[in-house]
Structure formats: C-alpha cells, structure tokens
Amino acid sequence: MKALLKFYNKNMLDFTVYRSAIFFEKEVLNFTKKLLHGENTYGTFTYGGTESIMLAVLSARNYFWKQRGKNVVPEVLAPFTIHPSFAKAAHYLGMKIRHFDIDEKLKADVESLKESVSDKTALIAVSAPNWPFGTIDPVREIADVAVDEGTPLHVDACLGGFILPFFEKLGERVELFDFRVDGVTSISADLHKYGYTPKGASTVLFRSAELKKESMFVDVQNPGYVFVNPAVLSSRSVGPLASAFAVVKFLGEEGYLRLSKSVLEAREAILKGLKPLGFKSVAPVESPILSLFNSDVDLLSFTLAMRGMGWHFHLQREVEKYSIPMNIHLTLSPIHRETAGEFVADAGKVAEKSRVKRSLAEILPVESILEDLTSGRIDSSIAPLLVDMFDPKTVEEFVKDIVIKLYGD
Numbered sequence: 561m562k563a564l565l566k567f568y569n570k571n572m573l574d575f576t577v578y579r580s581a582i583f584f585e586k587e588v589l590n591f592t593k594k595l596l597h598g599e600n601t602y603g604t605f606t607y608g609g610t611e612s613i614m615l616a617v618l619s620a621r622n623y624f625w626k627q628r629g630k631n632v633v634p635e636v637l638a639p640f641t642i643h644p645s646f647a648k649a650a651h652y653l654g655m656k657i658r659h660f661d662i663d664e665k666l667k668a669d670v671e672s673l674k675e676s677v678s679d680k681t682a683l684i685a686v687s688a689p690n691w692p693f694g695t696i697d698p699v700r701e702i703a704d705v706a707v708d709e710g711t712p713l714h715v716d717a718c719l720g721g722f723i724l725p726f727f728e729k730l731g732e733r734v735e736l737f738d739f740r741v742d743g744v745t746s747i748s749a750d751l752h753k754y755g756y757t758p759k760g761a762s763t764v765l766f767r768s769a770e771l772k773k774e775s776m777f778v779d780v781q782n783p784g785y786v787f788v789n790p791a792v793l794s795s796r797s798v799g800p801l802a803s804a805f806a807v808v809k810f811l812g813e814e815g816y817l818r819l820s821k822s823v824l825e826a827r828e829a830i831l832k833g834l835k836p837l838g839f840k841s842v843a844p845v846e847s848p849i850l851s852l853f854n855s856d857v858d859l860l861s862f863t864l865a866m867r868g869m870g871w872h873f874h875l876q877r878e879v880e881k882y883s884i885p886m887n888i889h890l891t892l893s894p895i896h897r898e899t900a901g902e903f904v905a906d907a908g909k910v911a912e913k914s915r916v917k918r919s920l921a922e923i924l925p926v927e928s929i930l931e932d933l934t935s936g937r938i939d940s941s942i943a944p945l946l947v948d949m950f951d952p953k954t955v956e957e958f959v960k961d962i963v964i965k966l967y968g969d
C-alpha cells in the first residue's frame with residue numbers, strides 16, 4: 561500500500577526519466593522468469609491479464625503478417641475453455657477466434673486441434689489452468705503440434721503462473737506448462753491474482769526478442785516525442801508496479817510456498833467436507849479452482865442462499881456437448897484454509913434446504929431481471945444461466961443495457 565501510494569503519481573511512460581520503474585520491472589520480471597523457467601525470455605509488465613494476452617495476440621498477428629502477408633484474416637485457435645480475453649483481443653485486432661473441442665477430462669483435445677489448425681492459424685493458445693474448470697491443458701502434446709505447424713503457442717497462465725510452480729515444489733503432480741516445453745513461445749501470468757499484489761499487475765513473457773518487438777508500438781515521426789510503447793497503455797502510474805515489486809520482495813519464494821500450501825489445505829478441507837453432501841468435481845482437480853456439481857441439490861437455490869449468508873461464488877451453466885452438468889465455481893485463496901470449516905457447515909445447512917429443483921424463471925421473473933440486477937437484489941453469480949433462457953445475442957444486448965442503466969441513463 562505504501563509503495564502504491566508513494567509511486568502513484570509517477571509515470572512509466574518515459575523510462576529514461578524514471579529509471580526506478582525499469583528497476584522494479586526488471587526485478588518483478590526476473591522473479592517471474594525464474595518461476596516459469598524462462599530465464600532467457602523477454603518480458604513486459606502490464607496492467608492485467610487481458611492486456612498481457614492482447615500483447616501476445618498482437619505479437620503473433622504481426623509475426624504472421626510478416627511471414628505470410630496481409631491478405632488473409634489471421635486466426636487464434638484455442639479450446640472452448642479459453643479465457644474470453646482472447647476473443648476480445650481478436651475482436652480488437654481484426655482477427656478471428658476459432659474454438660476447438662475439449663476432451664472428457666475438460667482439457668484441450670489434441671486431435672481436435674490437429675483437425676482445426678490451418679494456414680490461417682496465427683496463434684495457438686491454451687491454459688494452465690483455465691478459469692471455468694481449473695484443468696491444465698496438455699501443453700507438451702499441444703506444443704508438438706505447434707512446432708510441426710511452425711505456429712506460435714501461447715500458454716495462458718494468468719491464473720496459474722504464480723501458484724502452479726509452488727504446487728509443483730510442494731510435491732503436487734503438475735503437468736509441464738512453462739518454458740521447459742519447447743514450442744511454448746509466450747506465457748501470461750497475473751501478479752494481481754496468486755501473486756497477491758494490488759490490482760493492475762500482470763506479466764507477459766516472450767521466448768524471443770523478435771516476438772517481444774512485434775508486441776511493441778513505436779512512432780518516431782510525430783512532432784511531439786519519440787513514442788515507444790511496450791504495452792497497450794501509454795502513460796501509466798508506476799504505483800501498481802512498485803507495489804508488485806514490494807509484495808514479491810516481501811513474500812519471496814518462501815512466502816509464496818507457504819500461501820500455496822494454505823490453498824492446497826483449503827482445497828482438501830473443502831473437497832472432504834462437501835463430499836458427504838454429494839458434491840463432485842466436474843474435472844480432475846489440479847489447480848486452485850474447483851468446479852463442483854451435485855445432482856441432489858438445486859444449485860441455483862443453493863448459490864442464492866449461500867450468497868445470502870455472505871458466500872460468493874458463481875454458477876456455471878450446463879454444457880450438453882461436453883456432458884458438463886450445471887456446477888458451482890470456487891476460487892480458493894489462502895484465507896479459505898481458515899474459513900473452510902464454516903463454509904462446509906453452512907453448505908450442509910443450505911444443501912439440505914435446496915433439494916427441490918427450481919428454474920431460473922421461477923426464481924427470477926423475466927420481467928424484473930433488469931430491475932433485480934441493477935438494484936443489487938441479485939448479482940452476476942447466476943448470470944451465466946441467462947444464456948439458457950434466451951439466445952446469446954439477446955443476452956449480449958441485455959447485458960450492455962444493464963451496464964448503461966447502472967451508470968444512469
């Protein structure tokens with residue numbers, strides 16, 4: 561906090577002026593590189609995972625253009641479970657996103673990738689782990705395909721970058737996902753998630769200087785100044801970087817190990833406590849994310865009742881194509897080691913009262929959904945279910961209307 565405030569009014573724009581910003585960035589990136597076994601990679605500090613991903617996609621697009629010319633629309637190829645920021649990046653950068661299938665373990669399906677890859681593929685992207693189910697994609701097998709095709713491969717470790725390496729050190733079986741895998745050309749890892757730093761802090765690492773250069777924007781011809789932007793934003797407060805530096809130095813490897821251990825203990829306590837209530841994981845458990853289903857409990861009533869008791873998690877909809885039942889999504893953090901007992905006890909009480917199946921329409925009359933969401937009577941925890949009530953386009957418009965309304969029209 562002190563570091564955040566102290567450097568809040570300093571600007572990262574001109575690194576020839578604020579050299580301390582370069583020092584902070586190098587230190588934070590060096591820590592990240594070591595964790596991800598990319599000592600010789602080239603990194604950029606960004607304000608968030610979405611920005612890191614934007615830069616990786618931009619780099620791949622420019623690289624693709626250089627190799628193959630500008631007359632095809634380049635594509636990002638990623639499994640169904642990939643974070644929506646890849647679709648956003650493609651949308652901003654005039655590219656297309658194509659999703660391929662996941663297998664029965666809810667991981668990227670390598671056969672489906674092989675069928676989907678084409679001469680339009682500018683980037684293959686997978687996750688370690690993905691947000692919805694917390695599974696780690698089979699990065700080694702994916703990388704073999706990427707190398708064969710000569711396509712860059714991005715691993716989205718926004719969620720896992722600062723925790724999976726410690727799970728591995730603690731003896732957990734963690735699928736290799738970092739620069740130890742040949743063929744991985746870039747990785748994003750968020751500091752403001754399991755790096756425990758204040759919001760506005762993420763990193764992206766590129767295997768080569770060439771790829772990092774493709775992510776930069778430089779303009780030397782404007783009459784004002786030599787415009788050199790390694791990130792999406794231009795003027796940026798040094799605050800988030802300085803506080804990230806402070807947290808990384810304060811915690812160090814030891815601190816991260818201790819916190820990761822707490823997360824593992826929380827995970828075990830919650831899984832053990834919820835099992836007798838009938839909750840089961842929809843996928844192999846291999847990260848700090850749990851996605852649980854329970855065919856004896858109406859998860860909609862359960863989620864709303866738990867929310868009423870102060871527990872926040874969200875519902876994920878059923879996906880028939882991959883036989884995924886409706887499930888609840890829990891993001892575990894070290895504090896949950898302390899609260900796991902209470903959570904399980906409350907879940908027990910609430911599950912007992914949530915045996916009767918109710919539909920979303922019954923709980924949330926369509927006429928008042930907008931009112932209920934804007935007034936705060938309900939929150940986004942159940943929003944994914946709206947897609948089942950209407951078609952996606954309608955929901956997209958509806959969500960935009962809610963945002964307009966929230967800010968007052």
Ligand SMILES: *Cc1c(COP(=O)(O)O)cnc(C)c1O
Nearest residue numbers: 608609610643690691716718719
């Ligand atoms: C959080 C997250 C991101 C990026 O999110 P930001 O909110 O922009 O930091 C990307 N991928 C995954 C898997 C994530 O969990």
